[in-house]
Amino acid sequence: MTVNANQLAAEPASVSMGFPVTVGWTQAAMAVYSVLRLNTPVNLKMLIEMHGALLIDFRHHAFSWSTPLEQFPVDAVHTRLETEPTSADAPPYFELPGHDLDGLLWEMGINSFGGAAAYWLPPDERYKLTRWPNLTRHTHNLRQMKMMAVLGNTYASTAELAALAGVEEPEAQRLINALSLMRILSRSSVAPAAAVATETAAAKRQSLFGRLRKRLGR
Amino acid sequence: MAEHVILFTGPMGAGKTTAVQSLSEIEVVRTEANNSERHIADKATTTVALDYGEILIDGEEKVRLYGIPGQKRFDFMWAILKKRAKGMILLVNSDAPDPIGQMLSFIDDFRELYDRGGVVVGVSRADVVAGPTLGDFSDALERTNPGLVIPVFTVDPRDRDQMEDVLLALIANIEMRAMFGLTTAGAL
Amino acid sequence: MSPGLHTQPAVVNAASALLAEMKDASSSLTYAALLTDDGFDVARLPGQTDGARFAGMASSMQALGDAVAHELKIGNSEYIIIASGKGYVVQLRVPGQELVLSGLFDNDATVGNALAISRSFAQKMAELLK
Numbered sequence: 001m002t003v004n005a006n007q008l009a010a011e012p013a014s015v016s017m018g019f020p021v022t023v024g025w026t027q028a029a030m031a032v033y034s035v036l037r038l039n040t041p042v043n044l045k046m047l048i049e050m051h052g053a054l055l056i057d058f059r060h061h062a063f064s065w066s067t068p069l070e071q072f073p074v075d076a077v078h079t080r081l082e083t084e085p086t087s088a089d090a091p092p093y094f095e096l097p098g099h100d101l102d103g104l105l106w107e108m109g110i111n112s113f114g115g116a117a118a119y120w121l122p123p124d125e126r127y128k129l130t131r132w133p134n135l136t137r138h139t140h141n142l143r144q145m146k147m148m149a150v151l152g153n154t155y156a157s158t159a160e161l162a163a164l165a166g167v168e169e170p171e172a173q174r175l176i177n178a179l180s181l182m183r184i185l186s187r188s189s190v191a192p193a194a195a196v197a198t199e200t201a202a203a204k205r206q207s208l209f210g211r212l213r214k215r216l217g218r
Numbered sequence: 219m220a221e222h223v224i225l226f227t228g229p230m231g232a233g234k235t236t237a238v239q240s241l242s243e244i245e246v247v248r249t250e251a252n253n254s255e256r257h258i259a260d261k262a263t264t265t266v267a268l269d270y271g272e273i274l275i276d277g278e279e280k281v282r283l284y285g286i287p288g289q290k291r292f293d294f295m296w297a298i299l300k301k302r303a304k305g306m307i308l309l310v311n312s313d314a315p316d317p318i319g320q321m322l323s324f325i326d327d328f329r330e331l332y333d334r335g336g337v338v339v340g341v342s343r344a345d346v347v348a349g350p351t352l353g354d355f356s357d358a359l360e361r362t363n364p365g366l367v368i369p370v371f372t373v374d375p376r377d378r379d380q381m382e383d384v385l386l387a388l389i390a391n392i393e394m395r396a397m398f399g400l401t402t403a404g405a406l
Numbered sequence: 407m408s409p410g411l412h413t414q415p416a417v418v419n420a421a422s423a424l425l426a427e428m429k430d431a432s433s434s435l436t437y438a439a440l441l442t443d444d445g446f447d448v449a450r451l452p453g454q455t456d457g458a459r460f461a462g463m464a465s466s467m468q469a470l471g472d473a474v475a476h477e478l479k480i481g482n483s484e485y486i487i488i489a490s491g492k493g494y495v496v497q498l499r500v501p502g503q504e505l506v507l508s509g510l511f512d513n514d515a516t517v518g519n520a521l522a523i524s525r526s527f528a529q530k531m532a533e534l535l536k
Contacts, residue, residue: 131356132369135387136380145383149390152367154398164397197399208222209389215275216382247477249469251443252504254410264444267466267473291445291462 019081024074029112031081032056032105033120033181042083043093049077054104055094059086062098069099070139072107102182106138109178115170117158118177126155126191127176131184142213143167147175155191164194220279223302224388226269227328228309229320230288231259233342233375235269237309238285240381242271249287264288267295281385293327300328305335305392307384309375311342312349318358325363332366334402336391340373340384411505412446420534421449428527434515435523436493440531441465443504464497464508485524487517496524501532 019027028046035042035058044056051073052066067073086093112118129151147165150156156164162172179185226234239246249267253259269285284299286292308324310317321339331337341355355370369387373380395401411417421440429435429451439450439457445465450457471483485498494517497508507528511520 129367131353131360131367132371132387134352134371135369135383136371136373142386145387146390146394148369149387149394152369152391153394153400164394194398196397207393209386209393211275211279212273212281212389213386215273216386218382218386247473249466249473251445251465251469254412254442254444254446254504257409266443266445266462267469287466289445291458292466294459294463295466 019078022078023076024112024114025076025078025108026112026114028078028081029108029177029181030119031083032108033118035083036181036183037120041086041088041090043086044081044083046078047080048073049079051076055098056101056104057093057096057098058101059088060092060096060098061101062092062094062096063101063104064094064098065104069103069107072111072139074111100137102133103137105182106133106178109181110174112181113173113177115173117173118180121176121180121187122189124157125187125189126157126160126193127151127179128155128186128188128191129179129184130186133179133182133184142209142218143171144175146209147172148179150194151179151185154194155186155188156194160193164196221282222280222304222389223282223284224385225299225303225306225328225331226283226285226309227296227306227324228288229311229314229324230264231261231314232288232309232311233340233373234285234288234309235265237307237340237373237375237381237384238269238271238283240376240378241273241283241385243274244272246271266292268299296327300331303331303335305337305388306331307338307340307388309340309342309373312344313347317341318350318355321355322358322362325359325368332368336388336395336401337368338384338388338391339368339370340375341370342373342375344372410442410444410446411503412442412448417535418449421531424527424531424534425449425451427530428509428523431527432511432515432519432523434493434511434513434520436510436512438507438509439464440500441506441508443468443506448505460508464506468497468499468506485521487521489517494520496520498524498528500528500535503532503535505531505535507531 041059046054048054055064129148132148132152147161150161150164158169158173158176162169226237228234247270249265250263251266253261253264265285265287271283273281286296286299306328310321314320352370359366359368371384373384425438428438437451437453437455439460440448441461441464443465445462447457447461467486471486475481475483488495493510493512495510497506499506507524509524
């Protein structure tokens with residue numbers, strides 16, 4: 001009886017999440033959020049139509065993908081998503097360094113849940129940044145920058161954030177989702193609303209930020 | 219003419235002069251002298267008084283960009299330049315021996331600019347060397363200055379787009395902090 | 407690039423000797439220093455001034471003088487004078503060297519005298535280092 005060496009050195013059982021074919025990133029974001037929350041060592045592989053496989057090595061906070069984030073496919077068709085357990089001392093999932101996972105989490109978060117709250121965010125909470133994302137590395141717009149300036153300095157609900165930054169609520173929610181997925185958002189059900197020291201409308205009119213961005217052609 | 223003064227701080231060799239040049243619409247006024255200390259920083263020249271650049275918003279308003287000399291022996295210039303400034307961009311070099319220590323030292327020395335307006339930290343050459351991570355910088359800030367949420371970005375001071383992002387993030391922060399009554403200055 | 411002039415003993419000794427001579431030549435000279443373009447103290451007359459700090463400040467002044475002259479398109483800044491009620495600071499570059507000579511004269515000297523002395527000793531320093 002011969003023994004197949006391959007069978008002896010079987011790969012650890014990977015777990016497909018019974019993943020239906022989906023369009024968009026919401027399901028993927030939910031899967032990633034679960035992994036991040038549970039913090040068990042796993043690798044994650046996503047098969048995406050018309051793109052190479054997306055591999056995530058959570059232990060090393062990195063991902064590997066042939067598609068650059070500047071070309072992030074918002075309506076990607078996911079055909080498969082599987083996790084594979086690993087251990088603290090197992091080799092990396094792919095050749096490191098790969099890309100910083102934060103970049104992917106940002107794009108996934110912004111482009112999930114269609115402008116509604118991520119499923120893991122309960123209602124009636126206020127949010128505050130615990131740290132800024134690395135903006136020079138993430139494709140962002142200046143409305144998002146303004147929102148982060150709010151959240152960096154006070155607790156705000158989605159509605160309050162939208163009002164303070166002068167944006168529509170869905171756009172504010174997308175940012176909240178992304179920051180939450182990136183785990184740089186503090187959540188509170190007791191923090192009070194921001195105390196606005198100067199009259200908001202007047203402040204908006206006088207905003208140097210607005211004038212400077214116009215001048216810089218952005 | 220309404221004026222807004224932004225300071226570029228940080229140790230020698232972090233890219234302050236370069237950053238001012240990337241943003242300035244005028245030819246930058248520089249005060250460079252040949253560097254006597256090539257063994258400490260491998261640069262031919264060093265700023266001995268200040269760098270000065272401008273962004274003209276319209277005929278009535280400008281942003282003045284001042285780069286400080288990085289060495290502590292010029293801290294009398296820091297005192298002079300601090301007085302006029304609304305906020306600062308603190309640049310540190312990832313491959314310096316102790317960039318986190320340098321950052322904390324400048325945050326301390328220029329604490330009043332944080333109180334009065336705001337600070338953004340830019341880490342240069344982060345792609346070139348495996349230095350501390352941005353998380354390490356943020357952790358250090360939180361440890362020593364609890365409650366401060368200071369943006370920390372990687373940055374290439376030669377890159378105009380990136381420097382614009384850094385400057386806009388600083389201005390956005392200063393204005394929001396003023397709006398929430400967190401600063402000691404009035405609205406911009 | 408050679409190590410800083412402030413670290414070269416021969417230069418430091420020559421500079422110290424020169425400043426002592428300058429003091430002998432001018433009774434109204436109350437303080438003087440030679441410093442590198444980037445603000446290091448090479449030699450100074452004894453006094454209550456923080457020599458290291460003064461060197462930094464003098465180099466900043468020199469560089470700002472150059473920047474102003476450049477901005478106004480009037481050539482190089484040849485010397486800088488700070489006049490106050492109690493005396494004059496006169497400073498200028500040592501020709502051909504990355505060194506600045508800075509002297510504080512009390513009101514017994516006229517500005518013209520102070521300048522003449524300073525120029526002459528800056529020139530002497532240049533010759534010593536050739």
